[in-house]
Structure formats: C-alpha cells, structure tokens
Amino acid sequence: MSMNTLTDFLEQAQCQYRAYDLGRIVQKINNSEFQKIAKNEMAYPFPIQQHAFIALTFWQVAAQKEHFIWFLKLPLDEQGLMKITAQTSFIRMVVEAMGEDLTADISDKLQERLASNPFVFKPSAEKLAIFNANINSAFIRPPSSFYAAIQHYFSDQSDWQQWQNLGLQGFADLAARLNHDNNQKKIIDALDFLPEQPLQTLSLCLENQTQISTELATHIANQANKRLQQGQESTAILLLRAITSANAQGITKQLLNDQFSSPLVHQADWYITIAGRCWMQLEDETLLNRYFEALANHHKALFPQLFADLVAIPSLRDKVLKQLRLTARSPALSEAIGLLFSGLKADT
Numbered sequence: 428m429s430m431n432t433l434t435d436f437l438e439q440a441q442c443q444y445r446a447y448d449l450g451r452i453v454q455k456i457n458n459s460e461f462q463k464i465a466k467n468e469m470a471y472p473f474p475i476q477q478h479a480f481i482a483l484t485f486w487q488v489a490a491q492k493e494h495f496i497w498f499l500k501l502p503l504d505e506q507g508l509m510k511i512t513a514q515t516s517f518i519r520m521v522v523e524a525m526g527e528d529l530t531a532d533i534s535d536k537l538q539e540r541l542a543s544n545p546f547v548f549k550p551s552a553e554k555l556a557i558f559n560a561n562i563n564s565a566f567i568r569p570p571s572s573f574y575a576a577i578q579h580y581f582s583d584q585s586d587w588q589q590w591q592n593l594g595l596q597g598f599a600d601l602a603a604r605l606n607h608d609n610n611q612k613k614i615i616d617a618l619d620f621l622p623e624q625p626l627q628t629l630s631l632c633l634e635n636q637t638q639i640s641t642e643l644a645t646h647i648a649n650q651a652n653k654r655l656q657q658g659q660e661s662t663a664i665l666l667l668r669a670i671t672s673a674n675a676q677g678i679t680k681q682l683l684n685d686q687f688s689s690p691l692v693h694q695a696d697w698y699i700t701i702a703g704r705c706w707m708q709l710e711d712e713t714l715l716n717r718y719f720e721a722l723a724n725h726h727k728a729l730f731p732q733l734f735a736d737l738v739a740i741p742s743l744r745d746k747v748l749k750q751l752r753l754t755a756r757s758p759a760l761s762e763a764i765g766l767l768f769s770g771l772k773a774d775t
C-alpha cells in the first residue's frame with residue numbers, strides 16, 4: 428500500500444484520526460476533506476504564508492490507548508496543494524524514529540528526534556489551550572482544572588476585578604462548552620462588566636466556536652460598539668474576532684460594515700485581523716471591495732501583503748482577482764493595484 432500521504436500512513440497503521448487547522452482559527456477539518464487535501468485532490472482551505480498548520484490527533488481503537496497528537500507545518504505549492512514530497516519525508520522520519528506502531532511507548536531520545544522534525548511546530552499557548560478545550564469537549568472528556576474557577580468568576584458576579592488568577596485554559600474551556608452549564612447566558616450577563624483583559628482573552632477563545640447563539644452574537648456586537656465608543660479600539664477588534672465563526676453571519680457582517688465607518692479604519696491591526704480571521708465575511712464581494720478601498724486609502728503599505736494573503740485562500744481567490752478588473756474604483760485603490768503589479772513585475 429502507498430505510504431506517500433498522511434492519511435494512507437494513518438490508515439495503514441490502523442489508526443483513526445481527526446484533523447484540525449491551527450493556522451487562522453482552531454477548526455476541525457472533516458476526514459473526507461482531509462483525505463482529498465492529503466492526496467492533492469483539493470487545495471488546503473486555510474493557508475498562511477504557503478503553509479498548512481495542522482493538529483492531527485490519532486488513536487487505535489482496538490488497543491484502547493490514549494490519543495496522540497502531531498502538530499504539523501507542511502508547505503503548500505503555488506496552487507495551495509499540500510506537497511506530497513513533504514508528507515513522504517515526514518512519514519519516513521516518523522518510521523525511522525518509531526517504526527510502524529505509531530502509538531508505541533517511545534523513549535525520551537526518540538521523542539526528542541520527533542520534536543526536532545522540520546515539519547513539526549509548537550503552537551502558541553493560546554492555540555494550544557483552545558485546541559485542548561475543543562478536543563476534550565468533542566470527545567466528551569472533562570474540562571481542565573481551571574474550569575471550576577472560571578465558572579465561579581462568571582457565576583458569582585460580585586468582583587469582576589478578581590480575574591488575575593484565571594487561567595487561559597479556563598477561558599478556552601468556557602468557550603468550548605457554550606451549550607453546557609448555561610454558559611452563553613453567563614457570558615451575556617457579564618459583557619457589560621468584564622475588564623478589558625478578561626474580555627479580550629474570552630474573545631480570542633470565542634473566535635473558534637460556531638455554536639455561539641444569535642442572542643450571544645448580538646450582545647457581543649453591541650459590546651463591540653460600546654467599547655469602541657469608550658476608546659477601547661483593541662477590544663473592539665477582538666470582539667469582532669469573537670463572532671467570526673458564529674452561525675449568525677448576518678450579525679458579524681453588520682458589525683464589520685459598521686466598523687468601516689469608525690476610527691478603526693486607521694488601525695493596521697484591524698485590517699490584519701480581517702484578513703486573518705474574518706476572511707469568510709469577505710466572500711461577500713461588497714464587503715471585499717469596501718475592505719480593499721479602505722486599505723488602499725488608509726494603509727497602502729499593507730496592501731501587497733494582505734492582498735497576497737487573501738488571494739491564497741481558495742474560497743476567495745476568484746473574488747479577489749475580480750477586484751483587479753473592476754473599473755469603478757477609487758484613485759487610491761487604482762494606485763495600490765498599480766503598485767501591486769509593479770511589484771510583481773519587479774519580482775519576475
């Protein structure tokens with residue numbers, strides 16, 4: 428049997444698996460899609476700088492062993508396909524280190540060899556906490572030991588300043604369990620009172636969750652407007668991120684539309700956040716055009732970098748390229764596109 432792709436390798440090792448993207452947000456990639464990605468039948472849907480950042484958790488049901496996890500950074504080609512040669516190289520290194528039993532106990536020395544594999548990466552503390560919370564919830568495991576403290580903080584509502592000892596993992600557990608312990612209601616009741624730091628941390632964790640209710644999404648959008656009026660621009664940006672994955676996409680799009688008429692258009696972080704986290708909303712071509720127009724008018728220096736980031740996303744590629752052909756555009760956008768083409772010619 429072929430051992431060229433990750434999915435072939437895991438299936439031959441009689442492992443079941445789940446794949447998650449850890450590049451933009453933490454999100455599950457269903458197995459049928461991941462098989463197509465591994466076999467180059469489908470472009471990687473969430474690229475960052477021509478790489479796929481993947482968490483692969485796998486286990487052998489028959490042996491009833493624990494789950495194992497690989498955090499992989501795999502290169503993509505010009506078409507966004509995951510390079511087969513990189514997959515094959517990674518597989519060869521794993522077989523050399525572990526043999527064919529991927530769930531065997533291995534020595535510290537072999538662990539070090541695996542950790543130094545060039546295709547392995549270490550996720551940020553934030554991504555790791557969210558990933559752990561999501562898989563514990565998905566596999567019906569208990570939350571971390573930090574969950575009790577976060578529950579007390581959101582339930583007690585007596586001293587909102589006592590947040591310093593709350594762990595990041597607790598916020599991630601809360602976000603991953605929105606449909607448990609009346610957590611959505613607790614968050615709604617807390618939004619007006621949360622200090623900036625815990626509200627920002629909560630927002631970072633919420634951005635990965637699709638199960639945000641319409642009611643919670645509405646309250647978060649309202650809170651973003653309030654915080655913006657209070658001059659808390661970084662918090663307003665994070666609150667936009669908080670509802671980027673929510674099913675109530677109309678609310679997210681409306682908030683984004685409103686922010687185009689706010690002081691955030693002068694903030695570089697706002698444009699970077701939209702490209703990195705709100706790319707799904709930019710599938711609306713009206714919003715995409717507003718984004719490029721505002722970017723060209725206020726942060727022209729960022730235009731080539733963010734254009735390259737967005738055009739690499741398969742779901743956006745055609746729509747982004749279409750923007751280049753629009754005749755009705757501002758002089759600033761025409762100039763930015765002209766500079767973009769000049770840069771491309773200089774590179775060739």
